[in-house]
Structure formats: C-alpha cells, structure tokens
Amino acid sequence: MLSIRNIVKQYAGHTALSDVSLEVKSGQIFGLLGPNGAGKTSLIRIITQITAPDSGEIFFNGQKLDQSHIERMGYLPEERGLYKKMEIGEQMIYLARLKGLSRDEATKRLKVWFAKLGMETWWKMKIEELSKGMQQKAQFVATVLHEPDLIILDEPFSGFDPVNAEIIKNEILELNRKGATILFSTHQMESVEELCHAIVLLNRSKKILEGPIKDIKSAYRNDIYLVEYEGQQLSLSGTAPFEVVAETTREDNLHTIKVKLRGGSTSNDILQYLIPKTRVNMLKEVIPSMNEIFIEKVSKTA
Amino acid sequence: MNKILLIIQREYITRVRKKAFIIMTLLVPALFAGMFAVIALVANNKDDTMHVVYVIDDGGSFKFKDEAFVKFIYPGGSVDAAKRNLKSDDDLVLNIPANPKDTVQLFAKKKTTLSLADNLQEKMNEIATGARMVKAGIDTASLHKIKSNIVIKSTEMTATGEQGTNMASTYALSFAGAILIYMSLFIYGAQVMRGVIEEKTNRIIEVIVSSVKPFQLMAGKIIGVGLVGLTQFVLWISLSAAIGYFFGADQSTIHNKVYSFVHNLGSNAGYELFCFFFYWITGFLFYSALFAAVGSAVDSETETQQFMFPITLPLLFTYILSVSYLFTVPDSPLSVWLSIIPLSAPVAMMMRIPYNVPGWQLGLSMTLMVLGFILTTYVAARIYRVGILMYGKKASYKELAKWFFYKE
Numbered sequence: 001m002l003s004i005r006n007i008v009k010q011y012a013g014h015t016a017l018s019d020v021s022l023e024v025k026s027g028q029i030f031g032l033l034g035p036n037g038a039g040k041t042s043l044i045r046i047i048t049q050i051t052a053p054d055s056g057e058i059f060f061n062g063q064k065l066d067q068s069h070i071e072r073m074g075y076l077p078e079e080r081g082l083y084k085k086m087e088i089g090e091q092m093i094y095l096a097r098l099k100g101l102s103r104d105e106a107t108k109r110l111k112v113w114f115a116k117l118g119m120e121t122w123w124k125m126k127i128e129e130l131s132k133g134m135q136q137k138a139q140f141v142a143t144v145l146h147e148p149d150l151i152i153l154d155e156p157f158s159g160f161d162p163v164n165a166e167i168i169k170n171e172i173l174e175l176n177r178k179g180a181t182i183l184f185s186t187h188q189m190e191s192v193e194e195l196c197h198a199i200v201l202l203n204r205s206k207k208i209l210e211g212p213i214k215d216i217k218s219a220y221r222n223d224i225y226l227v228e229y230e231g232q233q234l235s236l237s238g239t240a241p242f243e244v245v246a247e248t249t250r251e252d253n254l255h256t257i258k259v260k261l262r263g264g265s266t267s268n269d270i271l272q273y274l275i276p277k278t279r280v281n282m283l284k285e286v287i288p289s290m291n292e293i294f295i296e297k298v299s300k301t302a
Numbered sequence: 303m304n305k306i307l308l309i310i311q312r313e314y315i316t317r318v319r320k321k322a323f324i325i326m327t328l329l330v331p332a333l334f335a336g337m338f339a340v341i342a343l344v345a346n347n348k349d350d351t352m353h354v355v356y357v358i359d360d361g362g363s364f365k366f367k368d369e370a371f372v373k374f375i376y377p378g379g380s381v382d383a384a385k386r387n388l389k390s391d392d393d394l395v396l397n398i399p400a401n402p403k404d405t406v407q408l409f410a411k412k413k414t415t416l417s418l419a420d421n422l423q424e425k426m427n428e429i430a431t432g433a434r435m436v437k438a439g440i441d442t443a444s445l446h447k448i449k450s451n452i453v454i455k456s457t458e459m460t461a462t463g464e465q466g467t468n469m470a471s472t473y474a475l476s477f478a479g480a481i482l483i484y485m486s487l488f489i490y491g492a493q494v495m496r497g498v499i500e501e502k503t504n505r506i507i508e509v510i511v512s513s514v515k516p517f518q519l520m521a522g523k524i525i526g527v528g529l530v531g532l533t534q535f536v537l538w539i540s541l542s543a544a545i546g547y548f549f550g551a552d553q554s555t556i557h558n559k560v561y562s563f564v565h566n567l568g569s570n571a572g573y574e575l576f577c578f579f580f581y582w583i584t585g586f587l588f589y590s591a592l593f594a595a596v597g598s599a600v601d602s603e604t605e606t607q608q609f610m611f612p613i614t615l616p617l618l619f620t621y622i623l624s625v626s627y628l629f630t631v632p633d634s635p636l637s638v639w640l641s642i643i644p645l646s647a648p649v650a651m652m653m654r655i656p657y658n659v660p661g662w663q664l665g666l667s668m669t670l671m672v673l674g675f676i677l678t679t680y681v682a683a684r685i686y687r688v689g690i691l692m693y694g695k696k697a698s699y700k701e702l703a704k705w706f707f708y709k710e
Contacts, residue, residue, distance in 0.1 A: 012704055048512040050691065054709065075512040081505025086316065097308055098513040142509070 001026040001181045002047070002150060007056035009042050016042035017053070018205045024150075024183060024198075026061075029176055031192045031213075032185040034202035035298055040185045041078065043202070044152055047183070048075045060150070071100040074148035078155045078185075080139050082127045089123035092142050099146040106145065113141045117167065133164055140168055144175060151175060153184040157191060169195070189291040201294065203301050213290070220288045220296075223261040225270060228282040230254055240273055241265035258286065306518045306525075313497070313526025318533065327534055331541035353418060354393040356384045360400040364429050372418070385409055396422065402430070473629070473656050475571070479578040480652035482535075484621045487585055487648065488614065490531045491593040495606065497523050498597030498690070507690045516687035521679075524590045531586065532579075577655050580668065585648030587675035589613070595682035598689030599697035599705075616645035628653040642667045644674030681706065 002024040009017040017039045024030045034040050045051045047058060049070060058065040060072070083091055089110065096106035114120050117137060127135055136159045144151060156172065157165045172195070176182055186192060192199060193213065201209035209216065224245065233255055236244055242259040249255045259270065267283060274280050288296075317323055354373045357366065358381050366374040377384050384395045388411060395409040406426065408419060435445065498520075501507045510519055596609040620628075620640055628637050632654045640650035641659070647667050651659070688705035695701065 012708075045691075050508065050511050052709070070513060073512070075509065077505070077508040077512075079505040079508065081507070081509070083500075083506055084504060094308070094312055095509065095513070098305055098510065139509075 001028070001061060002183070003059040003062075004043075004047070005057045005059070007043065007046060007053045007058070009039075009046060009051070009053050015205045017046075017202075019056075020202065020205075020207050021056075022200045022207065022210060024181060026181055027176070027179060028197045029172075029182045029184065029195050031196035031199035032183060032202070033187075033189075033192065033199055033294060037204075038202040039205045040202060041154065044075070044154060044183075044185065048073060048152060071146065072149045073152060074099075074143040074146065074150070075152045076140060076143040076154060076156060078158070080136060080159070082135065082139060082142070084128040085126055087124050087126055088119075088130075088138055091127070092138065092145060095142045096145045099148075101146050109145055109147075110141070113145065117141065117171075132159055133161055136160055137164060137168070140171070144171075144180075147180075149180060151180050151182045153182065155186055156184060157186070157188060189289065189294060193290050199290075201297055203298050206301075208301050209293070209297050216293065217287055217290075220293050221285070222288070224286040225259050225261070225267060226256065226282070226284045226286050227259060227270065227274065227280065228254065228256045229274060229278045229280050231278045234274075234277055241269040242273075254281075305514045306522045309514065309519060309522025310526040310529070313523050314529050317493070317527065317530045323530065323534070327537050328541075330538050331545055334542045335545040351392050354390070355422070356388070356393065356395045357398070358384055358395065359398045361398060361402070363433055364398055364426060366425060366429075372421075381409075394418075398426070475574050476652055476655045477625070477629075479574065479655075480621075480624055480649045483578070483582050483585060483648045483652055484617060486531055486535075486582065487589050487617065490527050490586060491589045493530075494524055494527050494590040495593040495597035496603065497527065498594050498686075499600065499603055499606075502598065502690055502693075503601065511690065516690060517683045520591075520594050520683055520686050524587065524594060524679075527590065528583065528586050531582075535582070574655055577652065581648040581652055581671070584644075584668075584671040584675050588644055588648075588671065588678050589617075591675065591678040591682035595685040595689070595702075598686040599692075599702055601693065605697075616643075617649060620646040620649045624649060624653050632657040638663060642670060644670050647671055684708075 004020065004022045004024075007017050007020045009015070020039070020043060032040050032043065042051075046053050047065075049065065049067070060069045063069070082088075086094075092110055093103060093106045096110070097103060101109075114122065119134075119137065119141070122130070122134070122138065127138070130138065140156070143153070151172075153172070156168060160168060169191070172182060172184075184195070196213055198212045199210065199216070200207055211219075225242070231253055233249060233253075236257075242261050242265065244257050245260050246258040247255070248257075261267075261270070267285065271280060271283060352371055352373070354375060355366070356375050356377050357364065358379075359376070368374055377387070381395060381397045388395065391411045393410070397407045397409070399406070406423075408422065501510065501519075514522075592613050596606055596613070599609065600606050623640070627634075628640070628650055631637055637650065637654060640646045641654050642651075642663060647670070651664070651667050684706045685702050688708050689697070689702075692705075
C-alpha cells in the first residue's frame with residue numbers, strides 16, 4: 001500500500017529523517033511511534049506531499065507518489081484547526097471538494113456522517129460556537145468524508161473525553177474493516193497495543209524498531225514469569241531452575257514471586273520444581289508492554 | 303472543478319457576505335450623495351434678503367450704486383445715531399473715516415455674511431483706486447479701454463483634432479484614482495495578509511495544503527480578495543453614478559454640473575478608467591503577494607510591523623509627493639521614474655495621466671508592472687510555502703532569505 005524507501009530530509013541545521021524506510025500493508029492499522037522531535041510529523045508531511053524529501057522515494061499502491069494520490073489520502077494533523085467563522089456544513093463540503101468530491105456527493109455523505117455521530121444540529125453552526133471536543137469530532141469527519149484509502153491520523157485521541165474517544169476509536173476500526181489503511185501516530189501506547197497491527201519506532205530521525213506488534217513483543221520476551229502460590233513461604237535455594245527477582249507476601253499466606261528462568265529452562269520446569277513443594281495458584285509470563293519497549297529502546301539510543 | 307477556482311470562490315463569497323463589506327459598499331455612494339446634497343444646499347442658499355446699508359462717509363468720497371439686494375442710504379449725522387436708528391436686523395451701518403488710514407467699520411445686529419462684507423470692500427477699493435487715478439491725472443475712461451480682460455480657454459491638440467477640455471475634471475478624476483489605488487492597495491493587501499495569518503493561527507493550513515499546493519492557496523486567496531475589491535469599485539462607481547443621476551434630475555443646476563463634469567472628461571474618461579483598473583489590478587497583485595509572504599512569516603498581526611514598514615514606504619513616499627510634486631512637475635526625471643518603477647507606479651502614473659504621458663513611458667511602466675508582479679509572486683510563493691508551516695520561530699529577514707532558498 002505504502003512503501004517508503006530511504007527517505008532523507010534535512011532542515012537547515014538539523015536532520016529530520018535519515019534514511020528511513022518502511023512498508024505499510026494494505027488494510028493495516030500501522031503505528032508511527034517515537035518521542036517528540038523524532039521526525040514523525042516530517043515523515044507524515046512528506047507522505048501527504050506538503051513537503052518533499054531531499055532523497056528517497058515513496059510508492060503508493062505500487063505507483064510513485066504524485067499529486068493524483070492526494071485525493072486518496074485523508075490527513076488529521078496533530079494541531080487541529082478549521083475556519084472559525086465558517087458554518088460547519090459549508091466548511092466540510094468545501095474541504096471535501098478540495099479533495100475532489102462533487103458538491104452533491106459531499107452533501108449526501110456529510111448527512112450520513114452527521115446522523116451517525118449525532119451532529120445533525122451543527123450544520124448551520126460556526127466552529128467558534130462549538131466546544132473543543134465537538135470541533136475535533138467535526139474535523140475527524142472532514143478527514144474521512146472523501147473515503148480515502150489511506151487515513152493518516154496524528155494523535156487522533158487527544159482532546160477527546162473517554163466517551164468520544166471510544167466513539168472515534170470504533171469509527172477508525174470500522175473504516176479499517178471496510179478496507180481503509182490507517183497510519184497513526186501517537187504517544188498513547190495502550191491504544192497502540194489495542195489497535196495497531198504493526199509499528200515503526202523513530203528516534204532522532206532514525207528508525208530503531210519495526211514490525212508486527214506480536215513479533216516485537218515476542219522478541220522482547222525476557223523469560224520473566226509471575227508465580228502465585230499458597231501456604232508456607234518457601235526458601236528457594238540455588239537448585240531452582242529460576243532466580244527470584246521480586247517477592248511479595250499477603251497475610252492470608254498468599255505469595256507472589258517474579259522469577260527469571262535460568263538458561264535453558266522453560267515454564268514447565270518452574271512447575272515441576274514447585275508442585276511437590278507447594279500449591280501453585282497461577283503461572284503467567286510477563287510480556288513487556290509496548291510502553292516498556294518504547295522507553296527501553298528510546299533511552300538506549302538516546 | 304479546478305481547486306484554485308474553489309479557493310477563489312470561498313475567499314470571494316465569505317468576504318462579500320460580510321456585514322462590513324455590505325456597509326462599506328453602500329456607505330461610500332451614500333457619502334457621495336451627501337456631498338452632492340451639501341453642494342446643492344450651498345448653491346441654492348444664495349443671500350437673497352434685502353439689505354439696507356446706512357453709509358456714514360466722513361470724507362464724502364464714496365458714492366455707492368444700489369444693487370438688487372443692497373440699497374445704500376446716506377442718513378448723515380453720527381455713527382451712533384445711525385446705529386440706534388437701525389430698523390431691521392438685516393440692515394447695516396458702514397462707517398468710513400475721513401482719514402483713509404483709519405479702519406473702515408461695518409456694524410450690524412446680526413453677524414454679517416462674509417460675501418456682503420467682501421462685496422463692500424471690493425467696491426470701496428475700486429472707488430478709491432479710481433479717485434487716486436483721477437488725482438494722478440489718469441483718465442479712467444481711456445484706462446478702461448486699455449485694461450484687458452483675458453480668460454484662458456485650454457484646448458488640447460489630439461490626433462483627432464482640437465478638443466476643448468476642462469482640465470479640472472481630468473485632474474480630479476486622476477487624483478481620485480491615485481488616492482483610491484493608494485488606499486485600496488493597503489486595505490485589500492492587509493486583507494490578504496490577515497487571511498493568511500488567520501489560516502496559520504487557526505491551524506487549518508495543514509489540512510488545506512494536504513489537499514492543494516501552497517501556491518494554489520496563495521494565488522486563490524489573492525485573486526479572491528482582488529475580485530472583492532473590483533466588485534466594490536464597480537458597485538461604488540455604478541451606485542454613485544445612479545445616485546448622481548437621480549439626484550440631479552430635479553436639481554437642474556447639479557444635474558448640469560454632473561453632466562458637464564462627465565462631458566468635459568470626454569474621451570479621457572475611458573482612457574483614465576482603463577489606466578485606473580490596469581494599475582489597480584497589477585498594483586494589487588504586486589503588493590498583495592508581498593503581504594501574503596509577510597502573513598506567512600508571522601504568528602500574529604502584531605508581529606507584522608517590521609516587515610510592513612519597508613513594503614509600504616515607497617507607496618507612502620509617492621503619495622506624499624503626489625499633489626505637491628507629481629502634479630506640479632509631472633515631467634521631471636523623478637516624476638517619470640516614480641511612474642515607471644513598479645513599487646510606486648500605480649500611484650505616480652495615475653497622477654501623471656492627465657499630462658499626456660509619452661507612449662514609451664506608459665508602455666515601459668505597464669510592462670514593468672506585469673513583470674514586477676510576476677517576480678513578487680514568485681518570491682512570495684517561495685517564502686509562503688515554508689512560512690505557513692513554521693510556528694514559534696521569530697522570523698527575520700535572514701530567515702526569510704533562507705526559506706526562499708529551501709528546496710521543495
């Protein structure tokens with residue numbers, strides 16, 4: 001769907017992107033992650049053709065990116081904004097027409113969206129009369145009204161209350177189900193784990209991590225398990241196939257230990273060692289969250 | 303539909319619908335009508351009350367002749383007695399002392415109208431001069447024969463033959479045109495600038511430039527605002543003309559004045575109107591591109607000052623020179639060059655138009671105007687495309703130059 005190859009972008013004095021390549025597959029929800037100033041917005045602006053790269057190429061559905069692809073994309077920038085004095089309905093139709101929709105088609109689709117999101121009464125209102133959350137909702141509709149193949153969302157949930165954030169999240173998922181590819185940039189790692197199929201992590205203009213979420217997480221497994229057992233506290237000797245990393249005990253003789261496997265052992269070895277000694281309530285692998293991976297990778301490369 | 307047309311349409315419609323636009327469009331012709339009304343009132347308000355002037359001429363050398371509305375009586379006696387005996391409020395006492403060096407005084411119960419006092423003063427000077435001439439041995443009768451009475455009638459020689467022209471109306475039109483260009487370049491240029499700043503501070507700019515090229519947005523905005531300006535001019539001119547016509551219909555004197563004003567312009571009117579629209583359009587394109595670049599470089603209107611000053615200076619300079627210099631010495635090298643250099647030409651050339659500008663000067667000026675606006679649009683577009691996406695950066699001239707050389 002979107003193939004980004006060896007993009008370099010330099011601004012006077014600093015490099016925004018150095019040799020960044022990535023592949024977004026059709027139908028994916030793709031996360032573009034990275035700390036502030038990593039180059040995410042620069043990359044998005046190159047994809048949306050607001051700026052051009054110094055070198056490197058981008059292919060959209062196998063074709064070299066050009067003006068004609070602009071109408072196939074919808075972009076919600078991080079810094080939202082609409083014309084304050086313009087009526088919402090008129091404004092959204094204008095924005096959709098700039099994306100190549102006819103007036104009639106835009107009006108028709110807008111009515112459907114307004115009904116869906118409970119915005120029917122907004123048509124004649126001016127943006128400045130709406131609350132911030134309402135403005136965000138309107139802007140989201142403006143982004144997707146022309147039914148783009150690629151939807152680029154920069155921090156889509158910022159500024160929404162939890163209820164509206166949920167509504168928007170479901171809309172994003174539905175658009176994705178209907179076939180839209182979604183590229184989304186965020187700092188909220190929970191939403192990344194919840195929504196994204198694959199990610200790329202940028203730091204200081206370079207790509208430092210990429211791949212499907214599942215693969216990344218399994219690559220970051222570090223043989224840490226959480227065990228809960230009941231009864232007398234065990235004194236665990238050096239013969240155990242694991243090391244205890246942390247230990248907590250509750251008053252009702254419930255003990256939780258966090259253990260790290262010694263080389264070559266498996267989770268079964270933990271059970272084999274413990275079962276003769278005590279009653280095991282739970283054994284669970286501790287998989288690092290995207291948040292932890294993010295922090296670890298970024299602080300390592302910093 | 304082309305995207306640039308969509309942008310022009312939005313810029314035009316949102317502005318034309320604004321209350322300020324509608325009010326301005328109606329207010330100016332209304333002021334025009336008001337002006338005519340005042341002229342009419344003044345013209346009709348001739349002093350037609352009967353005045354009686356009691357003359358106390360101590361020297362006895364002034365003999366006035368009665369006129370339609372002024373009657374002269376020589377009551378004799380003292381000034382105070384004459385003052386006491388004044389019957390009507392419109393009557394006056396004129397005291398002429400024997401010694402011509404003493405002040406002549408005019409007494410009245412009401413404030414005397416200036417025209418009456420002027421009239422008396424003129425008459426007295428005439429009589430006194432005549433008396434002195436007789437004294438000096440000059441025969442007044444033969445003097446009258448010698449005295450010439452020259453009235454200049456200016457005639458313009460054109461290719462089509464000699465035409466009588468009234469210079470006043472051509473000057474008035476070109477001067478009005480120059481002022482209108484001067485003011486509207488700033489008014490509409492500032493509108494372009496404010497529009498750019500609005501889009502930047504609203505942050506809608508990023509949405510728009512992900513749909514269209516920055517140049518399309520800038521050009522669409524400039525053309526849209528320009529069309530608003532043209533609409534306003536056309537409405538002003540036609541509404542004013544309509545008001546002038548209907549107003550003049552029953553006030554025959556005014557009607558004649560308007561008629562003679564327009565008539566006197568003769569063939570010049572079309573030529574001046576063409577020059578006006580040409581210099582307004584090219585001047586607007588020239589300056590509004592610069593205004594757009596300034597708007598893109600700043601985060602708020604208060605920051606525009608440092609850039610606005612050098613842009614507005616050449617026009618301001620020309621405007622200040624307009625009446626005192628360009629009108630009086632229209633063919634001096636400075637006047638000629640001011641009317642050729644695109645920075646000042648829209649105002650300067652308008653001022654020189656009534657003076658039969660040589661064809662090569664007009665041609666050169668117009669060509670440079672067109673090249674000039676192409677150049678400013680090119681420079682402005684390069685600054686604009688970078689500026690609109692720059693936030694929180696204090697723009698300096700050095701910074702702008704850097705933006706100009708940025709690659710896409």
